[in-house]
Amino acid sequence: MGGAGADQETAWRRLMRAAQDGESAAYVTLLRQIAPFIRSLARRRFRDEDAVEDVVQETLLSLHRVRQSYDPARPFTPWLAAIASRRIVDALRRKARLAQNETSDESAYETFADPLSNKDVEAGETAQLVAALVESLPRAQKEALELVKLKELSLAEASAASGQTVGGLKVSVHRAIKTLRAKLGLAE
């Protein structure tokens, strides 16, 4: 590793150690600094910027989840790159699966010439689909989504009701919406 790279590695290692000790400011600095690095790894496999940003976010979430597994005695960059590479593989698999299952049939979307005629039927179907997708979310995410977005409780109220921390609720809601968007094929 060159001089600049070695400096960066030392800085990231120090920031990650501080993050493991619960220092929020160090964590924000670290996550902001590593995001471009993850983005550059993702761009080697994806051209679509939305897909690249998905990988960045999934990697940051994974890093957050497994942060206790980082050993400060070992290099940080390979640890981060291994997490990013795992998330890139997952994203590639998801993309391949979608491509395999999707068929393009323009006429299938139109049952009546007037789009408004289909509105009620489609709304019902969409509601059912969304309800099923919400059901399939992990328990914490489902609970967070229901309390914060559907029942519209404040974060403090939702925290009291669920026992999750306010930060945890934000993360769960973010993940839940991201999962739902991905499953519904919607862009960010």
Added chain:
Amino acid sequence: MSRSTEELIAALAADITPVRRLMPPMLRAGIWLGLFSVLAALAVLVFADLNIFTERMGHWRVAAETAATFLTGVAAVVAAFHLSLPDRPRAWALLPLPPAIVWLGLSGLGCWQAWLERGPGGLGAGQSLRCFLLIVGFSVPIGGALLWSLAKARPLQPVSTAAVGGLGAAALCAFLLQFFHPFEVTASDLAYHLAAVGLVIGSASAAGRRALA
């Protein structure tokens, strides 16, 4: 940086709490295996007939098979603790392979010898079902304890980590079985042993998807 990534970073930072760093995987595996050994030794001392066991270990093939079974279990547990971390090579999964091949090879050899000595009778069922139930029964608490320990790392590849852990639990249970198995392994026994090991690995993989994710 996209707005949603910036929001995510803010949310993650708001959620940060101090975490206890995991010990190195070799040390964690050592502690786990140490605890297993203490409990297994107690079970053997209380329930097993050590005279019959010592007599059986006098036969080189049975002794080597028992050692290979134990080594498969140890290697798989060590491998699983390494696989639970993001930056350790996936090649750790191959560690239990050599002793597992020796274990299965020697078991197969035992069946073949039994067939040569006793003819078709040597292929029949010994106490196959009992062995099957013992391996599966022991594997539930042992595999459960192992998955619980592995879950602390929140593995990024929960299924493969749990599968290797399952092999470790099943092999250690098959090793324990040697203390409660005062007879030669027949082909039917071997089939039941393999089925039990397969069932434990399959269950661990299925459980791993939820328990370790």
